[in-house]
Amino acid sequence: MSAEQGYQAIFNENNQEFVIAGKLRPRSEDEIRPLSEALSQALSTVRGTFYLNVKRLARLNNVAFRVIAGLVSQVGQSRTDLKIEVVTSSVMGWSTRKFEPLARRLPNVTVTEYDKDFYPGQAFLEEGGFIPILRNQTRLTWRHERHLLPRHGLNPGMTMADICCGIGDFAVLAQKEFKPSRILALDHSRSSLDYARKVAHEFGVTDIEYVYGDASEMVIEDDQFDFVTCRHSLQIFDKPDMILRELYRICKPGGRVYITNEKNSHCLGEPRSESIQWTYTEVAKLFADFRMDVELGPKSRRYLADAGFEDIKVDSFMVTNLDGDPQDFADMIQAWENVYAGEMARDRGDTPEFISKFRRGFQDHIYAALHPKGYAGWPIWAASARKPI
Structure with a gap:
């Protein structure tokens, strides 16, 4: 409803979820009367738990908030049997702060920041110690990817989005090499975006749009980009299908989505191959314990097909x-x-004993990499697919 006014409101009866998205900035309560009537109707028909989902509500002025809060308060006070859960997002931090007073005042109203625990390994990835990993990884993979990207559909002048851009060095390299007409780089980590801006400054690049956002619920309109990238990222989310759904949505019909992922247990080295193999098998198990899948690489084709893409290249x-x-x-x-x-x-x-053995495999991999006759490898899967026209 009311997409022409900048917002959408949809009630899903099966989930008892009322979703409001977009920008809700009426000058008077009359302007959003259809929304208030629909919300009131939804609240009157549900039992158990009612979900008010505002995680993709980009703007909300005081007029609209008074209408929504008033209805929630009224029902919350009159129907103590009904639980009302307001679902917000850390990307829209103001929404959590805006609705929390309702939860403090009404015992049957709660506010849940849905993505608070969505990224199980996010704390590790945001630590400064991970920056050397990301910079070295991009330095090493770019030698291969710069030749692969044209085969996967990236050409000069395209509109491009780099989702889960991390510290931003890939976006900078793509901008310099392929000169897209527009490039947007989005990440869920504020510290990574701060670093990304520094990287762009180092390279003398000034025309990348850096956006703080959640890749599973991006506040980006549909069908925006010719080429969408998401590198080494699906493997660190416990729900990669949600990310792919969003990559599909923001890609233009006929455009392509490009992803890279690993299979860590296939890291190899010689000499000392047995120790190296054991450690990287344990790396995969370790990440799985944090609900991340660093074995996702060979699964890329299946994930893209399940998401509805066609013309898949791997x-x-x-x-x-x-x-x-x-x-x-x-x-x-x-x-x-x-x-x-x-x-x-x-x-x-x-245990200390496990960690000592675990470390030994990494050191043996370093030994293989630096040995004058040694060989050390790290396998990557690059896949892309077209959004149907």
């Missing part, structure tokens, strides 16, 4: 110690060890 490549300076590869592994063994395994509660 490439795999091995990043190795022979791709430039072997020390770059070694530095990346050292950064992995610092976070995976130094933080994640410790926080999981692993």
